[in-house]
Amino acid sequence: MTGDAPDRGSAAPPIRVTGLRTEFGDTLIHDDLNLDVKAGEILGLVGGSGSGKSVLLNTILGLKTPDAGKVELFGHDIQEGGERDEVERRIGVLFQNGALFSALTVQENVEAPFLEHSDLPMELVGKLAALKIKLAGLPEDAGAKKPAELSGGMRKRAGIARAIALDPALLFLDEPTSGLDPIAANEFDELIRTLRDALGLTVFLITHDLDTLHAICDRVAVLAERKVIAVAPVEDLERSEHPWVRDFFQGPRGRAAQRTYN
Numbered sequence: 001m002t003g004d005a006p007d008r009g010s011a012a013p014p015i016r017v018t019g020l021r022t023e024f025g026d027t028l029i030h031d032d033l034n035l036d037v038k039a040g041e042i043l044g045l046v047g048g049s050g051s052g053k054s055v056l057l058n059t060i061l062g063l064k065t066p067d068a069g070k071v072e073l074f075g076h077d078i079q080e081g082g083e084r085d086e087v088e089r090r091i092g093v094l095f096q097n098g099a100l101f102s103a104l105t106v107q108e109n110v111e112a113p114f115l116e117h118s119d120l121p122m123e124l125v126g127k128l129a130a131l132k133i134k135l136a137g138l139p140e141d142a143g144a145k146k147p148a149e150l151s152g153g154m155r156k157r158a159g160i161a162r163a164i165a166l167d168p169a170l171l172f173l174d175e176p177t178s179g180l181d182p183i184a185a186n187e188f189d190e191l192i193r194t195l196r197d198a199l200g201l202t203v204f205l206i207t208h209d210l211d212t213l214h215a216i217c218d219r220v221a222v223l224a225e226r227k228v229i230a231v232a233p234v235e236d237l238e239r240s241e242h243p244w245v246r247d248f249f250q251g252p253r254g255r256a257a258q259r260t261y262n
């Protein structure tokens with residue numbers, strides 16, 4: 001950050017969405033949506049299919065322009081562009097499919113952000129990438145493999161290694177445990193929490209996974225009726241009278257998760 005940014009940035013929340021409106025043709029997806037994510041928290045975003053979670057993520061990432069309202073990351077309006085590269089360096093993203101380059105090895109995938117955003121010598125880039133691969137819980141020999149040679153869980157870990165390559169302050173995860181078996185999903189939840197604690201990350205994740213919500217999320221935001229209708233710890237949401245929230249947390253799967261964690 002430059003100029004007066006550090007002061008503003010340190011006081012401002014990592015993510016602030018204000019008065020967001022999103023429309024596709026005649027269809028209104030978000031209407032006066034507001035959300036603050038606090039520094040150091042793991043915030044889970046839930047909502048019905050088609051409620052606009054992915055569109056919200058893309059808007060926060062600056063991949064979609066709001067029709068009204070604004071998104072500020074660390075106090076910077078992401079549409080203003082001036083410090084976009086600086087803001088981008090403070091963000092790591094794990095998209096649902098991992099989005100690794102299939103022709104590159106895991107090591108080369110993790111080196112890619114360094115090559116794009118830094119002019120560090122190649123030897124150092126190699127060492128830093130190897131460190132991130134280790135931090136993501138992958139064995140040493142994983143670096144030499146292509147994504148297709150890895151299990152689903154290991155591919156996600158490779159995606160995490162790449163997402164944390166540049167020491168981001170903010171990590172975005174889209175359905176991080178989807179496609180993983182329950183054991184791998186639990187281990188992945190544990191990894192996210194460990195990285196948050198060790199690296200001081202703020203984490204914003206979209207998930208339908210009740211175990212993830214219970215096990216690692218400090219607060220859960222509910223997207224319904226085109227807005228974030230509640231942001232609260234999962235225990236509080238379990239007492240909600242809102243029909244969708246009640247069905248989500250009090251359905252058979254929700255009650256099973258409660259029995260496990262409460």
Ligand SMILES: Nc1ncnc2c1ncn2[C@@H]1O[C@H](COP(=O)(O)OP(=O)(O)OP(=O)(O)O)[C@@H](O)[C@H]1O
Binds near residue numbers: 024050
């Ligand atoms: N580029 C687009 N053009 C038109 N409509 C779109 C576009 N992108 C998304 N939509 C619509 O916006 C709505 C919200 O989509 P979004 O993918 O954000 O939902 P979601 O909450 O992530 O759903 P799911 O949990 O099923 O992934 C959907 O009705 C979708 O069809």
